[in-house]
Amino acid sequence: MPRVLDAVEVRVLGCLLEKQQATPEYYPLTLNALVAACNQKSNRDPVMDLADADVRGALERLRAEVLVWPVERARAERWEHNLDRSWELDAPSRALVTVLLLRGPQTPGELRSRCERLHPFGSVGEAEEVLGRLAAGPEPLVAELPRGAGQKESRWTHLVAGAPPERAEPAPARQAPAAAGLADRVAALEQHVAELAGELTRLAAKLGDKG
Numbered sequence: 001m002p003r004v005l006d007a008v009e010v011r012v013l014g015c016l017l018e019k020q021q022a023t024p025e026y027y028p029l030t031l032n033a034l035v036a037a038c039n040q041k042s043n044r045d046p047v048m049d050l051a052d053a054d055v056r057g058a059l060e061r062l063r064a065e066v067l068v069w070p071v072e073r074a075r076a077e078r079w080e081h082n083l084d085r086s087w088e089l090d091a092p093s094r095a096l097v098t099v100l101l102l103r104g105p106q107t108p109g110e111l112r113s114r115c116e117r118l119h120p121f122g123s124v125g126e127a128e129e130v131l132g133r134l135a136a137g138p139e140p141l142v143a144e145l146p147r148g149a150g151q152k153e154s155r156w157t158h159l160v161a162g163a164p165p166e167r168a169e170p171a172p173a174r175q176a177p178a179a180a181g182l183a184d185r186v187a188a189l190e191q192h193v194a195e196l197a198g199e200l201t202r203l204a205a206k207l208g209d210k211g
Contacts, residue, residue: 004162008058011038014101016081021118028071028078036194045103092130095119105157131156
């Protein structure tokens with residue numbers, strides 16, 4: 001695993017992973033689409049308000065460590081992650097890492113529910129088995145948190161931003177499935193709007209140059 005990542009880098013990687021799985025038709029992402037994904041209000045904890053420069057800076061730092069790279073397309077530069085190779089992720093582990101990067105510590109049951117749109121797990125036990133695999137080895141990606149007072153279930157967290165606190169706050173209430181589905185559709189629309197805005201900006205710049 002690379003150095004300890006900062007919050008913006010974690011969010012950028014989480015968004016690239018998420019969009020690859022949830023909306024592959026828009027992946028790799030333009031900078032505009034990635035900023036929109038980072039600032040999304042649904043399926044994010046905490047909600048952020050990042051500027052283009054914040055995301056661009058994180059991309060350049062991650063690029064230096066070969067965790068992301070740009071992909072040249074006909075009309076715009078797009079970005080994709082290299083985590084499947086760098087972190088040795090398969091489909092089940094990719095889904096769990098994605099949700100942990102985007103939403104912080106969660107129980108295995110919460111993770112199973114929130115991974116449904118990325119990779120369905122047949123049971124909570126199946127998700128726990130993959131978590132255990134991610135926690136094993138010399139460079140673990142996740143860890144099980146100590147159970148706090150009043151908590152019936154243990155929670156898991158990612159380790160890419162450093163060692164977890166000894167005791168974390170209770171996780172937020174789980175979003176209802178219908179609301180989660182609507183949030184996903186809204187997020188996809190926001191991403192599409194960001195793509196269109198970028199195209200319009202580039203078109204206006206070209207027309208200005210010709211004028």
